[in-house]
Amino acid sequence: MTPAPYPIGLIHYTNVAPILDYLQVPGGVDVIRGVPTQMNEALLTGRVSMANISAVEFIRNADVLSALPDFSVSVLGAVYSVNLFHRRPWGDLRGGRIALTAQSATSVALLEVLLRETGVQATLERAEGSALELLDQGYDGVLRIGDDALREWYDVVGPIGEEVSMLDLPHQKHGVTVTDLAHRWFVLTGHPFAFAVWAYRKDAPPPHALLQAMRVSRRAGIGQLAEVSERHARRLGLPERVVQHYLWNFRYHLEAPDRLGLAEFADKVLPGHAPLEFGTGLHALTP
Known part of the structure; x- marks a missing residue:
């Protein structure tokens, strides 16, 4: 009898293109x-039996999930695609209303941690729309994630000329501030932030052929980052150098600093959580 196919879930935002x-x-x-x-x-x-899922859902379901030991979507510092748009200073958001995306549990949990750690109490509400639309509707802050957040950040701060260093990209213009939540996490903790891991059900570990294919694909994507960036810049309608800078910021291997950041986030978002498990036996395959 032919075994049933192994089902996987893929979230194909630009940040996992490599x-x-x-x-x-x-x-x-x-x-x-x-x-x-x-x-x-x-x-x-x-x-599905494996997917690149929100880190917070891996934390909340650590009793039934394990994570690949060498794959993540992490960043040390600014990420550019998990943004809080606001017109009042961060501290003045106290008592305000913040619109939340329905697409990412991790980004919402990260925002809740950052607000709590800085003593800002605000009302969080689900609402869909662009950042500027929701600000104009009266929200004091708007959380946006993924490709939409990247485009809307550039809509606010752009255009960015060749004379501007990619290490000094703007985050404020025309009265709108774009607070990068990953950068704020780094300032708070000094750790990278892992937005996603490749988690699998403990009762259904992935086949080796799939892991091998993923590692080969990652090596090719990182090795051809300029080509990847050019392709996705056209799709996003953004300058190629902005997209390339965005992609080379990411850490696609779940290394010790990324695990430290993930562990600290787990402790802050869910004290007393089940131990986080990583499929260490899956490390053996290369590349």
């Missing part, structure tokens, strides 16, 4: 695609 753009899915693997909240639900219900 891992996924060159992925040759091996035989015996089925792919389902969606946004983070959809893939979280698919993994937890068993619709």
Whole structure:
């Protein structure tokens, strides 16, 4: 009897393009695609057996999930695509209303941690729309994530000429401030922030052929980052050098600093959480 295909969930934001753009899915693997909240639900219900899911859902479900030991979507410092847009200073958001995206549980949890750690109490509400639209509707802050957040950040602060260093990109213009939550986490903790991990159900570890294909794809994507950036810059309608800077900021290996940041986030967001487990036996395959 032929075994059933191994189902995986993929969230194909631009930030994982260096891992996924060159992925040759091996035989015996089925792919389902969606946004983070959809893939979280698919993994937890068993619709898929592995997915690149929100880090906070991995933390909350550490009793049933393990994570690949060498894959993450992490960043040390600014990420540019997890942004709080606001017109009042951060401290003046106290008592205000903040609109939240429905697409990412981790970004919402990170915002809650940062507000709490800085003594800012605000009302968080679900609302969909662009950052400027929601600010104009009366919200004091708007959380935006992913490709939309990257484009809307550039809409606010751009255009950015060649004379501007990519290490000194603006985050404020025309009365709108774009607070990068990953940068604020780094200032608070000194650690990278892991937005996503590649988690799998403990009762359904991934086949080796899939892990090998993912590692080969990552090596190709990182090695051809200029080509990846050019392709996605056209799709996003952004300058190629901005997208390339965005992508080379990411850490796609779950290294010791990333695990430290993930552990600190876990302690802050869910004290007393189950131990985080990583499939150390899966390290053996290369590259």
